[in-house]
Amino acid sequence: MERTQSSLLQIQPPTYGNLVTILSIDGGGIRGIIPATILENKYRWSCNCNAKCSERPLFAAKDIKPFYLEHCPNIFPQNKHLGSIGKLFRSLAGPKYDGKYLHDVVREKLGDIPVHHTLTNIVIPTFDIKTMQPTIFSSYKIKKNPCMDSRL
Template sequence: MEVQKIFKRRKQNEAWNVTIFSHTHVSANSSKFASAANLVKTLRGPKYDGTFLHSIVKEKLGDTWLHQTLTNILIPTFDIKRLQPTIFSTYNVKNNPSTDALLSDICIGTSAAPTYLPAHYFETKDPSGKVRDFNLIDGGVAANNPTLVAISEVSKAINREGPDSYRMNPMEYGRFLVLSLGTRTAKSEEKYDAEEAAKWGLLRWLTSDHSTPLVDVFTQASADMVDFHISTVFQALNSEENYLRIQDDTLTGTLSSVDVATKENLENLVKVGEELLKKPVSRVNLATGVFEPINKMTNKEALRKLAKLLSREKHLREAKSAVGN
């Protein structure tokens, strides 16, 4: 799924260094026998048991709880028992302490993509001793592009704490600075068509050529609708530069897969990300859904500009806070 990323900025030799992900990989077996075995396994249960992923997540996050994060975050999940989205948000944890869970549990839950990984169960206990259970699957089911959820959470925080705290009103979207980072899309590959899909039954919708068409359709539709909506809002408010969406919609083959974690593929994805920084800032064409360049500024330059704006805003708030005290 697509999460609004949390970045640690470090300045070294006047260059921004961003660590995208670690090279934790698994070996690949592409034999026909392995493919057949994977198909049978997928029909009987999740493609992966999640053991390795869970161990890595717990190792990296340890005993860190939601309320202990260094900055405000939100992580969408979907509770299959309640059949509704569950948003874990540092903005809301004080008002709803039952959502204060271990980050490892939240991350395991939000990564539990249907057919790929098992649903995740855990419990929390609020200060009064009341226990709440969570039965979670991939947050992408509810918000594959969580940008709109993030904007809503900030608006609620402004409304709750008062406009003076943020020097703006809750619905003043034109003054929001939004960075939305996609995790890839395979639109240009055009993997499916009506002629082929017309012959599919339940099995083919769930597994076709090393992918899951049903999941691909739902998650891509969800992400695109959010991008369309936010692009329209910022254009209407004449604040297009305040919304930066960085996405690569040209990936094909193994690069566009969701679960090929070989060392070679991870290294190739890093190269894709580095090349994406050199490409011009693009915006989705609301008629075609294709990303098109809007100016000569590169994504790297746009990120620097956004970072400067955020830094300036931080200094203004700190100065105001110092005067208030």
């Protein structure tokens, strides 16, 4: 079942008085395994549910750790041929990892699913390297600005 614009307007933010509930996870590369393991254990004990979007299963907390373990050598390749001086110049030249492999794997898994197809309200903070500015994608912003309804 596809969501319509009117069904999107019915989603209310999770507020409790003056408080807003936010789950923020920042593992910093391969350290993302740590919060992924915590989430997996939390949801293992809190519910027994499965989620699907059309015919394609979406990521669940239990999927993150195996994903990292399988793909981390290609997402975060280690160049063992550089010495200390080489590593210094590389760090000044730009990002340590180009992100191409991660982008390709995520695109393969998620396809063309847009933000408005998520089953819950989401906020995805990103950084636009062309404008050197942060960009925030959220299920709330697409109500006012439909061009923010990008692919996940």
